[in-house]
């Protein structure tokens with residue numbers, strides 16, 4: 199993985215998510231910002247009379263998610279998403295990760311109402327999506343929601359500019375206006391000069407950029423991307439990830455991004471939700487997922503990931519008790535420093551090392567013993 203990673207700054211832990219330097223986001227100034235998406239108790243059950251069976255199973259006394267899912271499976275139904283509850287913060291990249299068949303695509307399709315949920319609620323910017331009329335849904339898709347899928351269906355008979363401008367045509371925008379906007383977003387994804395090319399004349403990576411440009415053309419507030427880079431070779435994939443982060447730094451969309459690649463998740467995410475068998479089993483920052491996996495399934499995802507490169511000093515520092523004072527000649531760490539970098543500064547000391555924030559104020563201390571413990575490779 200290359201060094202370009204979403205801001206390594208850990209913001210104030212416990213109240214905010216990670217914040218890219220310079221980014222005005224939900225946690226950056228402590229202003230209460232409403233979540234972009236609020237998903238509560240969402241179920242999607244495939245199969246005959248799924249809804250009926252789900253309500254009767256949910257109606258049972260003391261029916262927990264596992265018991266409800268088991269009774270649905272006994273009836274030959276597929277509970278693809280089971281009681282999913284989470285928020286997506288404004289302007290964050292919320293990554294959903296899990297093995298094939300764990301329910302990622304089903305969940306994101308329910309969030310965008312490409313699929314009807316069997317039970318539960320989804321609010322987008324405060325609006326109850328599941329109550330939206332068909333007319334309102336079309337409006338939301340045209341103006342607020344953007345979607346990119348793994349194999350983006352470009353129109354083969356339209357050139358790049360027309361493909362990208364297509365959603366604007368659907369909005370009723372005039373030709374000049376929409377082609378000008380198409381030019382802007384084509385430039386944003388690095389395809390300037392290829393506006394007249396047809397999809398068949400483009401590489402896979404270029405086609406995917408057109409797909410991204412097309413979904414960005416209408417300037418969506420909430421952006422859903424389902425494994426948009428997984429068909430690409432690793433080099434192009436990394437390049438598109440970098441460009442994706444650059445675009446996000448400028449546009450600050452609220453994003454739900456699906457992947458089954460841990461390196462991609464760690465690179466892009468503000469927070470990661472891990473899915474297994476339709477359940478969300480852990481939600482956390484990349485650091486939390488790597489350092490504190492809730493079980494072996496999550497640990498398995500991150501076992502080959504070098505913790506030192508992902509976790510920051512903030513994840514292991516102590517803030518209680520008497521903090522060491524800053525000594526001009528002694529070592530000091532920065533909040534956003536990775537554990538690898540911190541280790542280099544701590545090699546010659548056995549005492550807790552002060553951790554300073556951007557203004558040079560001591561915010562906590564790291565015990566070198568905790569640092570080496572956190573960097574232990576997991577052989578379990």
Ligand SMILES: Nc1ncnc2c1ncn2[C@@H]1O[C@H](COP(=O)(O)OP(=O)(O)OP(=O)(O)O)[C@@H](O)[C@H]1O
Nearest residue numbers: 244276278296297298299300301302303304305458
């Ligand atoms: N239309 C459908 N009818 C019946 N079952 C379905 C349908 N769509 C998905 N499923 C089932 O729901 C479960 C979750 O599928 P989903 O496509 O959401 O998984 P995924 O995590 O996106 O997997 P992948 O990484 O392979 O894309 C699977 O068991 C799948 O077979």
Ligand SMILES: [Mg+2]
Nearest residue numbers: 302303304424
């Ligand atoms: Mg999928």
